[in-house]
Amino acid sequence: MTTTTAPITLPADWRDFLALTKPRVMTLVVFTGLCGMLAAPVPIHPILGFTAILCIALGAGAAGALNQWYEADLDAKMKRTQGRPLPAGRMERQSALHFGVGLACFSLALMYFAINLAATLILAVSILFYVFVYTIWLKRRTPQNIVIGGAAGAFPPLIGWAAATGDVALLPMLLFALIFLWTPPHFWALALFVKTDYANAGVPMLPVVAGERTTRTQIGLYTLPMVAAAIAPWPLGLTGPIYGWAAVALSAVFFAFAVQVARRTSLPDDAMLPEKRLFKYSILYLFLMFGALVVDRWLA
Amino acid sequence: MTDIDQTEVIRARQRSRARVMALLLGAFVILVFAISIVKIQIGHSG
Numbered sequence: 001m002t003t004t005t006a007p008i009t010l011p012a013d014w015r016d017f018l019a020l021t022k023p024r025v026m027t028l029v030v031f032t033g034l035c036g037m038l039a040a041p042v043p044i045h046p047i048l049g050f051t052a053i054l055c056i057a058l059g060a061g062a063a064g065a066l067n068q069w070y071e072a073d074l075d076a077k078m079k080r081t082q083g084r085p086l087p088a089g090r091m092e093r094q095s096a097l098h099f100g101v102g103l104a105c106f107s108l109a110l111m112y113f114a115i116n117l118a119a120t121l122i123l124a125v126s127i128l129f130y131v132f133v134y135t136i137w138l139k140r141r142t143p144q145n146i147v148i149g150g151a152a153g154a155f156p157p158l159i160g161w162a163a164a165t166g167d168v169a170l171l172p173m174l175l176f177a178l179i180f181l182w183t184p185p186h187f188w189a190l191a192l193f194v195k196t197d198y199a200n201a202g203v204p205m206l207p208v209v210a211g212e213r214t215t216r217t218q219i220g221l222y223t224l225p226m227v228a229a230a231i232a233p234w235p236l237g238l239t240g241p242i243y244g245w246a247a248v249a250l251s252a253v254f255f256a257f258a259v260q261v262a263r264r265t266s267l268p269d270d271a272m273l274p275e276k277r278l279f280k281y282s283i284l285y286l287f288l289m290f291g292a293l294v295v296d297r298w299l300a
Numbered sequence: 301m302t303d304i305d306q307t308e309v310i311r312a313r314q315r316s317r318a319r320v321m322a323l324l325l326g327a328f329v330i331l332v333f334a335i336s337i338v339k340i341q342i343g344h345s346g
Contacts, residue, residue, distance in 0.1 A: 010306070011313050014320040047338045051331065114335045 012095055016085035020068050020096055021061030021103075028286060029060040029156050032179065035290035036157030036172055039297045040164035051114045052163035056156055058107035059123045063130040063152070065100035069093055070135050077201040080194060111163075119163040126155035143206040150183030151176075157290075171238045174229055175293075181226035182286060185219045185258055189279040192216075192261075193272040212266060219278075220262030227251040230289060239293060240300045246292035254278075254285050 033056040037049055044052070068075065068086055076087035085091040104127050112120040134149030154176045161172035191198060191205040192215060198205040207215045230251045234244030257278040264274060 010310060011317065013313055014317050045338050045342070047334045051335060054331075 010090075012085060012091035016090050017065075017099055019085055020065040020091075020099060022064035022068075023061075025064060026057055026060050028283070029153065030057050031287060032175070032290050033156035033160040035294050036160030036175060037164050038160075038294045039157075039171065039175075040161045042165045044164040048114060049163070051110065052119060052160065055107045055111040055115070055119075055123060056159050058103055058110075059127050060156075062100050062102075062104035062107060063127045065096055065103060066127075066131045067135045069096040069100055070131070071139075072096075074140075074201045074203060078194075078197045080197055115163045116166050118166050118168070119159050122155055122159045122162055122168075126152055126159070129155075139203065141204065143204050143209040145204070146187040147184050150180050150187075153183060154179035170236070171233055174233050174236075174238070175290075177229040178226065178289070179286070181222060181229050182282065184222040185226065185254075186279065186282040188215050188219050189261060189275045189282065192266075192275045193279075216262045216264070219258055223255055223258040227255055233293075240296045242299060243292050243296035246296075247289060250285055250288055250292075254281065257281055 030053055034053055037044060037052060068084055072086035072093055075081035075084050081087065086093060086096055108120055108124055108127075111123055130149070130152035134145065134152050138145040138149055157175035157179070158168055158172045161175075162168055188206055191207050192212065195205070195207045195212075199208045206218060231244070231247045233239040234241070234247060257274065260274045261278050266272060
């Protein structure tokens, strides 16, 4: 039987709420946070360690949800993101906002009551930085968006370390610097092969605003301090040779891929294979670097 | 889609969300209990 009554709004599926938290991005956040915790000189009880990592994951999920709430219009214009719950019309914007704010408050409250104030404050800064500084302030205004905004993704090792020790030290700060300096080459490699998508959406990514040549040069230039930050813990005596040699070898490969991207010029209908290879390797690189750090700490 | 079909879809989604929420709340209760035990242990040993 059909009637002419107003259409009933479907409640969003729980899978759509899960999709709001950007689970794939969360993997790297959780892994670097866990490694920061395991690299700390003070052991943490497994239950408390699990809780701290859960809080980092929930905080990252909250930031992701608020990012999608604010950027629903942008996401609708890009192929890569138009299937997300908000642009696809599977969820109301207000639901995403409530979910994001609620999850952020919950993660901070749990971190404070179960872990400590230092980890809570750093987690709060990382969520606020991602939402207000990166998403709302920088992303639509400047090609430096992912350079400064990259700091938001660099906080997890600091939070993991602070959860175990109650404070921060030089090693987690170098890990912060590593992720901070890794972000521009990682995202600009991606931006080089999805440039049209960003241009259509009006996002001022570097290849759109300054062109491909400048972007390639900047990828090469940012790789140098990134490699320095990656290797620095070894000569400073903060890690042993396992991490040191792994950092040298993995960074040498990163550098070689980055130089290849920096020196080439794309042709019409270019498959952008070196750029795609650098992007994929950059993710593997961070996983392996943090894995090597934990192995080094455990075997030391 | 008819109103009856739509009502079915709404009820199915509400049921599935309620089940997930119940699981999460149950997990949260267990987690808080475990955290409390650990904190008490740390308090006794510290």
